[in-house]
Amino acid sequence: xxxxxxxxxxxxxxxxxxxxGLVKHFGATKALDGVDLDVREGTVLGVLGxxxxxxxxxxxxxxxxxxxxxxxxxxxxxxxxxQPRQLRRVIGLTGQYASVDEKLSGFENLYMxxxxxxxxxxxxxxxGEEMLERFSLTEAAKRPAGQYSGxxxxxxxxxxxxxxxxxxxxxxxxxxxxxxxTRNEVWQEVQRMVSEGSTVLLTTQYxxxxxxxxxxxTVIDRGRVxxxxxxxxxxxxxxxxxxxxxxxxxxxxxxxxxALAQAGLDGISGATADEAEGxxxxxxxxxxxxTAVVGLLGSRGFAISGISTHLPSLDEVFLAVxxxxxxxxxxxxxxxxxxxxxxx
Numbered sequence: 001x002x003x004x005x006x007x008x009x010x011x012x013x014x015x016x017x018x019x020x021g022l023v024k025h026f027g028a029t030k031a032l033d034g035v036d037l038d039v040r041e042g043t044v045l046g047v048l049g050x051x052x053x054x055x056x057x058x059x060x061x062x063x064x065x066x067x068x069x070x071x072x073x074x075x076x077x078x079x080x081x082x083q084p085r086q087l088r089r090v091i092g093l094t095g096q097y098a099s100v101d102e103k104l105s106g107f108e109n110l111y112m113x114x115x116x117x118x119x120x121x122x123x124x125x126x127x128g129e130e131m132l133e134r135f136s137l138t139e140a141a142k143r144p145a146g147q148y149s150g151x152x153x154x155x156x157x158x159x160x161x162x163x164x165x166x167x168x169x170x171x172x173x174x175x176x177x178x179x180x181x182t183r184n185e186v187w188q189e190v191q192r193m194v195s196e197g198s199t200v201l202l203t204t205q206y207x208x209x210x211x212x213x214x215x216x217x218t219v220i221d222r223g224r225v226x227x228x229x230x231x232x233x234x235x236x237x238x239x240x241x242x243x244x245x246x247x248x249x250x251x252x253x254x255x256x257x258x259a260l261a262q263a264g265l266d267g268i269s270g271a272t273a274d275e276a277e278g279x280x281x282x283x284x285x286x287x288x289x290x291t292a293v294v295g296l297l298g299s300r301g302f303a304i305s306g307i308s309t310h311l312p313s314l315d316e317v318f319l320a321v322x323x324x325x326x327x328x329x330x331x332x333x334x335x336x337x338x339x340x341x342x343x344x
Contacts, residue, residue, distance in 0.1 A: 016041040016168050016199035017062065021071035024057050024223075031057040033223035034071065039168075044190065044200040046214030050322055054223040055203040056096065059172045062201070063093045076167045076199075089117070092166035094174050098157035102146030106137050106156050109145055110163055117164040131159035134189055136182070151178055158186060162193060169193065171202045175209060187212055207314035219321050227321045234317050243282040243290055245297065246306035250278045259300050265292050284309075 017039035024032040031054045039045040049055050060066040062075055064084040073080045078087040100109050107128055114124030132138045135155040140148065145156060158174060171190070175183040190200055190213055204210050210217060210231075217234055219227040227234060247256055253273040257280055260271040268289055271282045284290050290309065297304060 014041050015039060017045075017073070017075050017201060019058075019062070019071070019073045022058070022061060022068050022073055023070035024054075024061060024066060024068050030223050032061070032068070032071075035220070035223070035225055037218050037225060037228070039199055039201055040216075041199050042194060042197055043215045044194055044202055044213045046210040046217045047201065047203045047220060048205065048210060048217060048318060049203075049220035051205075053220045053322075055220055056172055057223075058220070059093070059095075059170045059201065059203060063091060063170055064088060090167040092161035092164065092169040093172075094158050094161040094170070095172050096176060098150070098153040100145045100153055100156050100160065103144060105142050105144055106132060106148070106152075107141040109156060110160055113160045114163050119164070127163050131163055135159045135185060151182060154178060155182060155185075158189070162189060165193070165196065166198060168199045168201070171200060171204075173203055173205065175204075175206065183209075207318065211314055219318070221322045227317075231314070234321075235314070241284055241309045243284045243293060244277075244279045244306075244308045244310070245282065245293070245304060246279045248303035248305040250275075252302060253278070253280060256280050256297060256302055259297065259302070260293065263296050265289070265296060268293060279306075 015038045017037070019035055019037045022032050022035040023030070033054075035054070035058060037045070037047075047055050047058065057066065061068045062073055062080060064080055064087055067081060075087055076090045078090070080087060101112070104112065110128035110131055111124050114127050115121070119127060129138075129141075132141050135158065137152065137155060137159070140152060145153060148156065154174075154177060158171075161169060161171075169190075175186050178186065187209070190202075194200060200213070202210070202213060214231065216230055217228065218225055219234075245256070247253060253275065257271050257273050260268060260280075260282065266289075268282065268284070271280055273280055282293055284293070294304070294307065
């Protein structure tokens with residue numbers, strides 16, 4: 001996790017993480033089936049997927065906790081199989097469950113991690129106190145971690161993964177079980193670290209979290225990457241935009257839908273009236289179609305009080321590309337990600 005390690009080389013093309021053809025088997029189960037992905041330096045990549053998709057297996061391979069069966073992966077310039085010891089010094093990891101020494105106090109946990117990362121006594125103390133404050137743990141700093149609530153242990157675990165200012169930080173569903181205020185604290189700290197140059201690979205099933213933090217998304221299902229790109233790109237792939245038109249007179253909803261159906265505008269179909277919201281929804285894929293719809297309704301004498309467009313939500317994207325709804329975050333399926341093989 002030392003940021004001043006001069007032996008570390010950057011990934012090619014400005015990538016902090018480069019994965020090609022990564023494969024991992026657990027018996028007859030292929031948890032990873034030829035995964036390719038890149039994470040640009042100084043960005044957050046959100047990895048989405050249903051439970052059992054292989055997200056946690058991917059994180060464990062990239063953090064040297066599992067040895068892949070095939071493929072290559074380089075993180076911060078290091079090969080995850082050939083250079084695990086060097087790699088471990090420049091990464092941070094928060095798994096799905098907090099892992100802290102319950103006999104040590106919150107401060108002692110962080111101070112110990114700092115010293116193991118070769119921080120001086122002074123820097124380890126300063127950094128530990130800083131992270132305790134950022135995660136609202138200062139008042140509990142001297143208490144044994146075993147007396148912490150589940151949420152407090154989670155925050156301490158997150159603080160420990162960040163104390164060394166890692167070049168690459170893995171967050172595997174980091175805010176599971178946290179209250180909204182603490183979740184916002186985590187988001188703020190992740191954004192702070194990225195602004196200081198860290199790269200983050202985030203697995204999550206909270207669509208709000210992915211949209212809040214990630215510049216790009218990768219969707220994994222059954223061990224394969226099935227979609228990827230910027231948030232707006234993925235939304236556009238699902239089915240373009242929806243034009244919402246609000247008539248000045250709610251009683252005109254049905255007539256407005258009928259006028260659009262009769263006009264037969266090129267590429268325009270499926271207009272529907274939302275009585276509850278008082279709007280007409282029209283699927284469109286271009287600005288030209290938007291102009292044509294509004295122009296037609298104006299020429300037919302409809303008074304319009306409001307117009308807006310929206311892209312599909314990330315929940316809709318998730319459902320469209322995986323065929324499953326986003327669910328309450330859990331660890332990936334036991335048959336896929338449970339084994340704990342550790343790389344040498």
